[in-house]
Amino acid sequence: MGMTAIEKILAKNSGQEVVKPGDLVVVQVGTAVLYDNNFAPSIWREILKVHDRDRIVVVFDHRVPAKDIVSATAQKIGREFVKKFDIERFHDVGAKQGISHVLVADHGYALPGSVLVCGDSHTCSAGVFNCAARGTGAPDMFYAVTKGETWFRVGETIRYDFEGKLEAPVSMKDVFLHIADTYGSHANQNVEFGGGALPGLSINARRTMTTMCAELSAEFATFEPDDVMLDYVRERNPAPFEAQYPDEDATYLDRRTIKLDEMEPLVALPDTVLENSQKVGEVAGTHIDQAFIGSCANGTLDDFAAAAAVLKGNKVASNVRLLITPGTQNIYLEALRHGYIETLIEAGAVVTNATCGACGGGHLGILAAGESCITASTRNFKGRMGDSDSKVYMGSPATVAASAIKGMIADPRDFLN
Amino acid sequence: MEFTGKTWKFGDNINTDLILPGRAQLFTEAEQLRCVFEANRPGWIDEVASGDILIGGHNFGMGSSRPAARSLRNTGLAGMVAESINGLFYRNCVNWGFLALECAGISTAFEEGDEAKVSFEDFTVTNRRTGDVLRGRPVPAVLLDTMKAGGVLPLLEAEGLIAAAE
Numbered sequence: 001m002g003m004t005a006i007e008k009i010l011a012k013n014s015g016q017e018v019v020k021p022g023d024l025v026v027v028q029v030g031t032a033v034l035y036d037n038n039f040a041p042s043i044w045r046e047i048l049k050v051h052d053r054d055r056i057v058v059v060f061d062h063r064v065p066a067k068d069i070v071s072a073t074a075q076k077i078g079r080e081f082v083k084k085f086d087i088e089r090f091h092d093v094g095a096k097q098g099i100s101h102v103l104v105a106d107h108g109y110a111l112p113g114s115v116l117v118c119g120d121s122h123t124c125s126a127g128v129f130n131c132a133a134r135g136t137g138a139p140d141m142f143y144a145v146t147k148g149e150t151w152f153r154v155g156e157t158i159r160y161d162f163e164g165k166l167e168a169p170v171s172m173k174d175v176f177l178h179i180a181d182t183y184g185s186h187a188n189q190n191v192e193f194g195g196g197a198l199p200g201l202s203i204n205a206r207r208t209m210t211t212m213c214a215e216l217s218a219e220f221a222t223f224e225p226d227d228v229m230l231d232y233v234r235e236r237n238p239a240p241f242e243a244q245y246p247d248e249d250a251t252y253l254d255r256r257t258i259k260l261d262e263m264e265p266l267v268a269l270p271d272t273v274l275e276n277s278q279k280v281g282e283v284a285g286t287h288i289d290q291a292f293i294g295s296c297a298n299g300t301l302d303d304f305a306a307a308a309a310v311l312k313g314n315k316v317a318s319n320v321r322l323l324i325t326p327g328t329q330n331i332y333l334e335a336l337r338h339g340y341i342e343t344l345i346e347a348g349a350v351v352t353n354a355t356c357g358a359c360g361g362g363h364l365g366i367l368a369a370g371e372s373c374i375t376a377s378t379r380n381f382k383g384r385m386g387d388s389d390s391k392v393y394m395g396s397p398a399t400v401a402a403s404a405i406k407g408m409i410a411d412p413r414d415f416l417n
Numbered sequence: 418m419e420f421t422g423k424t425w426k427f428g429d430n431i432n433t434d435l436i437l438p439g440r441a442q443l444f445t446e447a448e449q450l451r452c453v454f455e456a457n458r459p460g461w462i463d464e465v466a467s468g469d470i471l472i473g474g475h476n477f478g479m480g481s482s483r484p485a486a487r488s489l490r491n492t493g494l495a496g497m498v499a500e501s502i503n504g505l506f507y508r509n510c511v512n513w514g515f516l517a518l519e520c521a522g523i524s525t526a527f528e529e530g531d532e533a534k535v536s537f538e539d540f541t542v543t544n545r546r547t548g549d550v551l552r553g554r555p556v557p558a559v560l561l562d563t564m565k566a567g568g569v570l571p572l573l574e575a576e577g578l579i580a581a582a583e
Contacts, residue, residue, distance in 0.1 A: 024557045040443045043484065045570060046580035063443075070443045121482045121505055135482045135505055139512035139569045146578035151560075153504070185430075187476045188504055217479045219504050272430060361439040381434040381480060388438065388456030 002247025004157040006190045006220045009132040009244045013115045023154040027132070029055065030114030032144040035100050036060040036071065038119050039078040043138045050085050051148030057089040057109055058082050059100040062356045065093050067363040098328025098354045101125035101296035105207055106328060108236025112225055112243035117144050122296045122378055125211035127221040128203060129233055130243050134220060155188045155219045156253040159246075161195030164261040169398035169412040171306060172205040173298065173376060175258060176212040177266040177394070181277035186216040189253060192246060194224035197260050203232050204300040211297040215273050215379060265412060267374070268394040271382045280399055280411045288372045291322045291404040292385075293397045294352075295359040295377035299327025301334050303376065303397040307349075308340040310401035310415045316348030317407025322400075323365045324349045325357040349404070361385045367392075374409055376400045418516075418565060419536040420495045421545070422470040425461070426529040429474035433506065436478070436485035449484075450491045465492050470533050473499030474524050478506025490515040498523050498535060498542050498553065511560045514568035518542070520553035537561060 003011065003018065011019045013027040032055055037043065050056060058078060066072035075093075082090045090096075091103055101122055103109070110116045110126035116133040117123065119141040126133035136150065144150045160179070166172070191213055193206070206223055213221035223229065225243035233241070265280040293299075293307050304324065316322045324344055326332035332354055335341050341351055358365030359377035367373055367386030372393065375385065380392035395403070398412035405415065434456075441452040454461045471489065477499035478485065486509035489497065496516030500523055510517035518535060520542050527533065532545040540553040556564070563569055573579045 024559070037442060037483075042443065042445050042449070045574075045582065047578070048580060049578050068443075074443070119482050121480060137482050137486070137505070137509035137512050138484060140508060142573055142579055143512070143569050146573055146576075153507075155504070185476050185479075187479070187501055214480075217476055217503050217505075272432075274430070360442075362442070379434075379480070381432050383438055383456045384434055 001251060002249035004190065004250045004252065005130060005192050005222045005224060005244050005246040006132060006157060007154065009113055010152060010154060012113060012244060013132065019154050021154050021156045024151060025154060026149055026151050027115050029117055029144045029148055029150055030111060031055055031057060031109055031116040032141060033057045033059060033100050033104060033116065033118035034141060034145065035118065035120060036062050036064070036074050036078060038138055038141055039074040039081065040070065041073055044077055045142060047081065047142065047146060050145055053085045053087055055148065056087050056145060058087050059091040059103055060093060061099045062360060063362050064097060064355045095329055098330065099296045099299060099356055101211060102299060102327035105203065106330065108233045111237065111239055111241040112230065112233060113241050117141065117150055121214045122211050124213045124218065124221045125207055125296055127210040128207045128223050129229060130222055130225045132220055135214060155190050157190040157192050158186060159192045159252040159255045161255065161257045162193065162197035162201065162260055163195050163257055164197055164259050165200055166260045166263065169306060169310065169396065169416055170263045170265060171396040171398065172208040173396035174263050174266050175260065176209055177268055177273060177277045178263055179258065180216060180273040181266065181275055184275045186218040189218060190220040191216065191218045192222050192224065198226050199228060202302060203229065204302040208297050211378065265396060265399050267399060267409060268380055270380055270391040270393060273380060273394060280395065280409065283409050284411055286393065286409040288320060288374050288403055288408060290365060290367060290371065290373040291320055291400045292358050292365060292373060292375040292377055293400050294325030294357055296327060297378045298376040298397055299325060299331065301331055304335045304340040304344070305338065306397045307401040308343040310398050310412050311347040311405065312343050314347055314405045314415065316404045319407045320404050322349040322404040323358055324351045325364065326354045329354045358385055374400050374403045419534060419538060420468070421532060421534045422468045422495050424470050424472045424527055424529060424531050424533050425465060426472045426524065426527060427474065430476050430479055431473055433478060433480035433483055433485040437483050437488045442483055446487065446491060449488050453488050453492060462492065465494065467493035468495050470495055470535060471497040472523055472527050473497060475500045476503050477501070478503040484509065484513060486510045486515045487513040496535060500524055511563050512569045514564055514566065516564055518553040518556065520551050522551050526551055
């Protein structure tokens with residue numbers, strides 16, 4: 001009986017011929033990513049030995065530059081750790097600054113066929129690289145950094161095949177909302193993506209999907225390897241790797257085909273994305289106070305291009321604050337060079353430095369009680385972006401941009417053509 | 418290991434932002450404790466007593482990697498039983514040392530306030546009011562040992578890999 005891609009990655013890294021759903025596996029960790037929250041005084045325990053400093057990446061992303069004394073203290077502790085163990089792959093405030101999952105992609109840190117862990121739930125982002133990437137807790141990270149291994153429960157796998165072609169302004173965010181709305185929770189399950197549409201889907205688009213799989217409660221999200229992905233990694237990291245392809249006779253809990261041509265802009269209503277979305281037309285006119293585009297899911301150059309296409313020549317409504325937060329400082333610079341930043345600022349957007357920012361309600365755009373936001377970011381839980389009596393709607397960057405112009409939830413197709 | 422206590426019931430998809438709001442992420446453990454369930458069940462933190470047991474629905478703990486399991490442990494709860502537990506939250510229960518059991522049917526078998534007996538020997542849950550006995554999903558021995566030991570930090574400390582807590 002064959003294995004799915006994720007089962008093969010877990011087998012390879014646990015030194016076994018075969019793993020199957022229900023197994024508990026202990027795997028070698030190829031890459032361990034520490035971020036600023038891990039160094040917070042209420043979490044941090046001084047590390048006395050590391051297993052292999054070259055397998056460690058350190059990123060400050062949640063609250064950069066430091067927004068208060070406690071985050072400044074966490075970053076100070078982090079810098080001391082980096083210095084103590086001479087960690088080379090370090091992304092401090094500055095030119096290399098960015099959100100960990102975006103940096104992992106842009107630097108090719110996640111090698112196909114390997115295991116990557118990080119103490120942030122959206123680590124599944126790196127599954128786009130055929131990597132067993134999983135968000136873990138802080139204690140897991142101490143374990144992985146000091147012992148070089150971790151454990152996983154092997155779940156069953158759902159296979160999604162993408163067919164056809166996405167037509168702008170419909171984006172992978174809309175495709176994700178469709179999957180979350182139609183199929184709901186994937187708790188204790190893996191998701192594997194493939195299909196004939198793959199060559200036409202950029203790494204950024206694919207990564208929006210894998211990142212959002214945290215919201216499905218999926219264990220692992222992986223893409224089947226293809227040349228687009230393999231070339232992307234090779235251009236960024238000379239290290240050797242062995243991508244893992246699913247066996248032809250792999251066992252899936254279910255196989256589902258997603259016809260990209262049939263997708264349309266969706267908006268998730270507040271509190272969850274699971275079985276909670278509507279077509280944009282059905283919620284058009286809903287009041288908003290803030291609009292946000294950013295995060296590890298939607299802080300890419302593609303996302304700012306999509307927003308700029310809608311906003312060009314338009315103005316943000318006077319009742320709305322449009323906040324744009326690039327995923328990395330490098331993406332910020334690229335967006336500047338492409339003219340997107342100029343378009344966004346002329347329209348009335350505020351562009352912040354690269355950070356997790358408003359997505360997690362940490363800083364740079366927190367909601368007051370009674371306020372509503374439409375966001376192209378990762379999560380819309382109650383209170384996620386501020387007061388527990390605020391509301392978070394979720395849509396694509398194009399839908400967020402259109403809503404910012406109208407001052408209420410709006411259809412991006414009204415602003416294109 | 419088994420324990421008996423009064424139950425508190427919560428629904429499906431209880432997420433980490435409800436257990437430990439984002440604004441509290443960098444707070445001290447004591448400050449974080451005060452924020453548990455403040456959005457969905459204000460005042461509960463003053464009602465829960467040491468040794469009580471939380472009963473959850475499906476996909477309990479969905480969401481973030483934050484130390485929400487540590488905050489639940491710090492409420493004094495003896496442990497929790499849910500229809501199903503989110504994978505990331507389950508890791509955090511193991512690694513922060515909070516006893517957690519998945520048990521199908523638990524949310525219909527209990528009304529809030531019922532007394533539960535939870536066994537981590539045979540992974541059963543007994544409703545002392547109705548006498549119903551449910552069988553949960555066994556916790557692998559290595560994970561159970563970690564849960565009982567208070568999580569992985571004491572283990573790493575004993576091996577000289579991390580410093581002792583201050």
